[in-house]
Amino acid sequence: MSGAAQPSPIGAAWRDIRTVTRFELIESLRTRRVVLSILLFLACGAVWAWGFARLVDQAERAAAEVLAAPATQKAGASLDRLRRTPMYREIVKSVVDDPEAATSLEALPPLVVVFAWLAMSFAPFLILFCSSGAIADEVGSRGVRYSLLRTGRTEYVLGKFCGQLLLLAVAVGLSGIAFLVVSWFLLVNLPVGETVLGMVRFWPYVVLHALPYLALAFLASMLARGWIGACVYAALGMIGLWIVHLLARWEWLRHGPIVSALLDLADYATPSTLGYGVLAPLGGTFLRSAALCLWLTALYLGSGLALFQRRDL
Amino acid sequence: MSGAAPEAALTVRGLRKRFGRFEALRGLDLTVPRGSIFGLIGPNGAGKTTTFAIACGFLRPDAGELTLLGESGFVVRRLKGRLTAMPQDAALGGEMRCREHLLYFAALQGLHGAAAERAAEQALAEVGLLDRAASPARTLSHGMMRRLGIAQALLGSPELVLLDEPTNGLDPRHAHELRELLARHRGQRTLIISSHNLVELEQLCDHVAFIDQGAYVGGGAVEAITGRGEVIEVVLGEGAAPLAALRAAFGEAEVTWAEETRTVRVRFVPGPGRQAEDVMSEVLRVLLGEGARISAARRGTSLEKRFLELT
Numbered sequence: 001m002s003g004a005a006q007p008s009p010i011g012a013a014w015r016d017i018r019t020v021t022r023f024e025l026i027e028s029l030r031t032r033r034v035v036l037s038i039l040l041f042l043a044c045g046a047v048w049a050w051g052f053a054r055l056v057d058q059a060e061r062a063a064a065e066v067l068a069a070p071a072t073q074k075a076g077a078s079l080d081r082l083r084r085t086p087m088y089r090e091i092v093k094s095v096v097d098d099p100e101a102a103t104s105l106e107a108l109p110p111l112v113v114v115f116a117w118l119a120m121s122f123a124p125f126l127i128l129f130c131s132s133g134a135i136a137d138e139v140g141s142r143g144v145r146y147s148l149l150r151t152g153r154t155e156y157v158l159g160k161f162c163g164q165l166l167l168l169a170v171a172v173g174l175s176g177i178a179f180l181v182v183s184w185f186l187l188v189n190l191p192v193g194e195t196v197l198g199m200v201r202f203w204p205y206v207v208l209h210a211l212p213y214l215a216l217a218f219l220a221s222m223l224a225r226g227w228i229g230a231c232v233y234a235a236l237g238m239i240g241l242w243i244v245h246l247l248a249r250w251e252w253l254r255h256g257p258i259v260s261a262l263l264d265l266a267d268y269a270t271p272s273t274l275g276y277g278v279l280a281p282l283g284g285t286f287l288r289s290a291a292l293c294l295w296l297t298a299l300y301l302g303s304g305l306a307l308f309q310r311r312d313l
Numbered sequence: 314m315s316g317a318a319p320e321a322a323l324t325v326r327g328l329r330k331r332f333g334r335f336e337a338l339r340g341l342d343l344t345v346p347r348g349s350i351f352g353l354i355g356p357n358g359a360g361k362t363t364t365f366a367i368a369c370g371f372l373r374p375d376a377g378e379l380t381l382l383g384e385s386g387f388v389v390r391r392l393k394g395r396l397t398a399m400p401q402d403a404a405l406g407g408e409m410r411c412r413e414h415l416l417y418f419a420a421l422q423g424l425h426g427a428a429a430e431r432a433a434e435q436a437l438a439e440v441g442l443l444d445r446a447a448s449p450a451r452t453l454s455h456g457m458m459r460r461l462g463i464a465q466a467l468l469g470s471p472e473l474v475l476l477d478e479p480t481n482g483l484d485p486r487h488a489h490e491l492r493e494l495l496a497r498h499r500g501q502r503t504l505i506i507s508s509h510n511l512v513e514l515e516q517l518c519d520h521v522a523f524i525d526q527g528a529y530v531g532g533g534a535v536e537a538i539t540g541r542g543e544v545i546e547v548v549l550g551e552g553a554a555p556l557a558a559l560r561a562a563f564g565e566a567e568v569t570w571a572e573e574t575r576t577v578r579v580r581f582v583p584g585p586g587r588q589a590e591d592v593m594s595e596v597l598r599v600l601l602g603e604g605a606r607i608s609a610a611r612r613g614t615s616l617e618k619r620f621l622e623l624t
Contacts, residue, residue, distance in 0.1 A: 009390065012423075019420040023409070030408035030449075142403035145371055146465060150393050150421035313371045 016151040020159020021166070024134065028167050033227075037129045038171045041122070045175035048118045049182035052111070056187065076187030083110055096276035100285040109191050112198030115179050116206060116279060119172055123210040124238060124271075126171055131164040131217045132234045133227030135308075140226035144313055153309050161218055161301065168214060169207050176203065205278040209289075212271040212296035213238070219304035222311070238271075245272035271296055321380070322347040322473045322503035323368060328377035330363050330527075337363040339527040340377070345520070347472075348500055352514035352521035352535075353507040354620055360527040361507040362401050365475050369398050382472055394422035398475035399466040401507075404458070407451030411442055411461055414450060418465050436464040439494055441487070455482045463491065473503045480510060492517055515539065515616040525624040541613035545579045545593050550606030555599070562599045563592075575608075589613075 007015060028034045057075030064070065082088050083106065093102040095117055105113045135157065138144040147156055176199045184190055220233035247253060248267035254260045267273050274296070277289025323345040330338040338360045345351045353361050366372040368379060370387030384391050405414050415433035419425075424432050437443045440460040445453065453461060459482050466474050479495075480488040495504055495517060508514050514521060515535060522532035536542050554577060559568045566581040577600075581592050589612050600607060 006423075012390070016421060019417065023413075023417045026413075027406050027409055138406075142400060143405055145369065145398075145400045145403045146405065146418060147421065148371065148389070149369055149396065149398055150389070150418060152389050310373065312373060 013152065013155050016155040017159040017162065020147070020151065020156055021162040024160050024163025025166050028130070028134075028163065033133070034130050034167070037126055038167075038174065041126045041171045042174045042178045044118075044122060045115075045178035046182045048114065049111075049179045050186065052114050053183065053186035072188065074186070074188040076189055079110055079187065080189060080191070083108075096279060098276050098280060098285065100283070101276050101278075101280035104281045105279060108198045109195045111179075111183055111187075111190070111195050112202060115176060115199055116202045117276070119175060119206045120209050120276065123168065123172065123206065124213040127164075127168065127210060127213045127217045128231060128234050128238070130167060130171070131214055132221050132224075132230035134160045134164050134218065135221040136224040136230035137227050139224070139313055142313070148313065154305060157218065157222065157301070157305055157308060161214065164214060164218075165207070165211070168210055169203070172206050172210075173203060202279065208293050209274060209276075209278050211293050212274065212300060215297040215300035215304075216241075216271065219300045222304040222308040241270040242272050245270040248273075268292070269296070269299060320347045321345060322349075322382060323505065324378075324380040325364065325368075326378040328364065328367065328379065329375045330360075330367060330372060331375055337527055338367075338374070338377075341524060341527060342529050343522055343524075345503060345505055345522075347503055349519045350495065350499055350504045350506065350517055352518035353505060353524065354511065354514060354521055354616070355507075355524040356624055358526075359524045359624075361524065362477055363527075364524070365398065365400065365477050365505075365507065368475060369396070369400070371400070394424075394469050395472045396475075397466045397468065397471040397473075399459075399462045399477060399479060401477035401481075403462070405450045405461060405465075408449055410447050410449055411437060411453070411464075412446040414461065415465060415468055418468055422469050424469055432469050436468045439467055440464045441490065456484055456487055459483055460487065460491075463494075467494075467498070471502055474498075474505070476504065476506045478508055479506060480508065480513060488513070511615070511617040511620055521616065523620060523623045531619075531623045535616065538619055539613035539616055540580070542583050542589050543581055544613045545581075545589065545596050545610070546612075546614065547577045547579075547596060547600060547610045548608040549575050549577060549600070550608050552604075552606055555603035555605055558599055558603045559596065562595065566592075 006012075053075050056079060060072060060075055060078050063078070064072075088110070089102070089106055092105050092113060093099065095113075096102050096105060135144070138147075144156075180195060180199065183195075184192065216237050217230070217234045220237055221230045224230035224233050244266050248263040248270070254263060274289060274292055277285045278293065280286045280289065321344050323343065325341055325343040328338050328341040329336070337358075341360060341364060343364070353364065355361050363372065367374050368381060368387065370389065379386050381387060381392060382395055387396075409417070412433055415436055416429050419429035419432050434443070434446075437446050440463050442457060442460055442464060445457065450458065450461065459479070463476065463479055466476060476495075480491055483491060492513060495506070498504060499519075506514065506518065518535050520532070520534055521538060523530045532538065554570055554575070556568060556570055556577070559577065559579065563579060563581065566579050569578045569580075570576070571578070577596075579592065579596055581587065583589065593610065593612065597607065597610060
């Protein structure tokens with residue numbers, strides 16, 4: 001040892017978490033599978049922008065045909081007007097399924113809404129491919145043993161979790177940049193400043209919304225021995241919880257107050273119950289959604305840790 | 314301390330571990346003296362790797378007590394940097410460079426900045442990997458990977474180092490260099506080495522323990538186990554064995570003859586002026602004087618022979 005004063009147990013744990021986080025982030029960014037997944041997510045951003053531009057272009061051409069007016073060279077001339085129409089409000093409401101969030105989103109450029117919705121919907125897939133192997137890979141190769149001689153299992157898992165969270169934030173950010181650049185090329189009258197600000201504002205919320213999925217992937221990773229096994233566990237977990245969510249909302253099953261309460265409780269253990277409340281303005285809906293995100297993250301990560309602590313490695 | 318001797322680096326009492334229907338450890342007892350180079354010897358499946366894995370906290374024992382450097386069981390908070398190990402068949406992440414791996418482990422051991430850099434450089438230099446410090450681990454050969462594993466085990470100033478088959482996969486030169494490296498650590502730290510190479514362990518270790526089917530079957534100081542201080546063995550060539558002359562010259566010593574190996578064994582009680590070297594010289598003098606043809610002479614029985622007798 002260097003002879004410096006020994007840190008407190010919490011200080012030492014925090015230092016270990018940071019060390020593992022840094023190593024995990026660097027190692028992940030050099031791993032072919034992770035880089036490919038991030039590039040795929042980035043490509044998704046570009047494809048979403050292209051798809052959205054195509055949709056706007058077709059709508060504008062159809063409108064021009066009906067009005068017998070000349071079509072514009074580039075799509076997007078009607079976008080600013082679109083967000084003030086009742087039809088757009090209805091679309092947003094049906095997509096986010098949360099009135100408070102929908103009202104907040106109506107005021108933003110449609111591109112921000114489209115990106116936030118798509119990023120939230122697809123982030124679980126990125127997590128499935130990128131993060132499921134974070135621990136399982138090292139358990140499989142027994143490389144985990146080198147680290148666990150020097151730090152606790154909790155610190156190790158939390159460090160890996162933070163590393164993957166940062167990786168997710170980077171991937172969402174890069175995807176947003178790709179989305180914006182392609183949109184800028186394909187659409188006219190793009191309110192760049194407003195769109196960038198909106199995307200930057202929603203960036204942490206998209207990551208917050210993905211937290212429970214990341215925790216679920218980690219739960220799978222702590223149980224498996226290798227990436228494929230962890231991916232399968234995580235996918236089955238996500239599908240299983242989605243089924244629980246559907247069953248919990250099925251009125252036919254709700255026989256009596258006890259069953260209803262149990263179904264409600266079960267629903268609060270599924271990430272599908274999150275909805276898009278984190279996109280609502282800071283207030284009741286947002287806080288409830290954020291708290292639900294954190295609760296689910298703690299539930300999955302805590303369950304995984306409890307099992308991992310007792311696991312033979 | 315669980316009744317463990319204060320000078321013991323590792324004490325194991327009644328350790329049991331079962332994997333399904335297979336009982337890997339069946340009440341293993343073991344005491345490793347502090348500062349020794351200790352060999353853990355046993356056939357495949359004897360429980361050596363399981364013992365190491367329990368000592369390092371990777372596996373949970375079903376029963377038994379374990380004391381490590383005075384701590385009851387593996388408590389990472391108290392043992393980080395004091396206990397290190399090279400686990401068998403554990404791979405290091407291929408994308409990170411050798412130096413980065415060591416700096417990461419050093420940071421987890423509580424070393425930072427220049428101290429971590431120094432420790433990493435020193436560990437890489439000790440295993441001859443300094444020129445590959447900037448290479449990603451995936452570009453290393455199997456032998457180099459083993460050496461990197463040993464480097465991480467020697468990082469910093471560990472008090473207890475567990476090495477599971479350290480020379481496995483190393484070429485003869487690097488295996489020899491590793492033995493010399495480990496010998497240089499004698500007295501500075503406790504090394505526990507599991508290996509199938511008994512010649513290697515005989516050269517290197519002060520103490521050994523034989524385990525078989527998950528239980529201790531024998532052990533102690535290598536000097537005592539092999540009888541290096543009290544047995545002389547001489548292999549003779551063709552011709553009559555002058556046993557009578559030997560018995561006459563060494564009245565109190567036990568002189569025996571094994572026809573199939575043509576080996577004369579002289580067991581004596583060492584004392585002042587009667588060390589193994591003195592007796593060896595005298596035995597050879599008598600045999601040569603009687604015209605015997607000598608093929609080989611050694612002190613004591615080989616560790617391999619003792620291992621075969623015990624397991």
